[in-house]
Amino acid sequence: MAYFRKRDNGWEYRISYKDITGKYRQKSKSGFKTKKQAELEANKIEIELSKGFQINNNIEFCTYFKNRSELYKKPNVTATTWDKYNYTLSKIKGYFDKAKLSSIKPSHYQKFISDYLNQYNWQTIKMINTHIRQSIKMAIHEGYITKDFTAFVVLPKPDDSNVDSKFLELSEYQKLISETSNEVKYKSHFCIYLI
Template identity: 40%
Template sequence: MATYFKRGKTWSTKVRWYDDDGKRHSKSKSGFSTKVLAKQWAVDQESKLNKGVQIAKEISLVDYYNNWVNTYKKDKLSAITLDRYKYTGEALKDFFHDDKIKSITRVKYQEFINQYGSTHAPTTVKKVNSIIRACVKSAILDDYLYKD
């Protein structure tokens, strides 16, 4: 069930549901310029729920990265390139451990890049950054993040 409310000049909405165990969950979003846009978002979320899609997604960056590599990259890359993706995953695990993908800020990511750059060549850092950015863009499309 969705609720809509106005906060200042923008509209917000909250979708609530119960999982199979009877546990209550909710997901909210704000910043809609009109109530119609808020309703459209809520209807889309409820539609996903009806199709069995989990909309309250919590996953660590490392887990998402590994799933992303296995799903989208593993069969399409050469062995050498796949090794680079593997080393990137190891670097993410060493720095971020089990941090949730939503909890990683620009500052924390920049700290990772700075630390990684202190022991690797600039070209390597650019390649690693490119790989991670592609993963983050995929996370946005999968609704784990709203922006990069």
């Protein structure tokens, strides 16, 4: 329940509630010009509390991602996959540093994907985006934020310019067959015929 009082700098609301651990907490804010403004703001907070949202909006994006990954991913993934999550965390730290989870907007995230990660290949960008999106969905579910800032991100298109260089042309393949058919003393030469 919210309590209101007039102060020197305007109206203040104070809300008492129990957090998820059962401890009593208080949330207050002052500086409202009218009591009605304070009531409207307090009502929004009380609605969020009734829906299970966390009032602690001060958690940093890096901290949340690290804590969530250690709790949900580390015990359930291989060492290689865990290294990938740590890699994603390093990129989050490098760009967002101490940014609060609740302060990140879709435009900030798009800039992170477009500008900061532009030197990486498409698969790496896709992996980082997937890790972050999983984390943000959990943050919404846990009530730390209400909107998914990753929802409408536009990933860069994969670079298909090197696709042709990965495969042999027919003439190159025929030359390879003729060169290896002269001496089939290695198993690798024999494997070419199987293809």
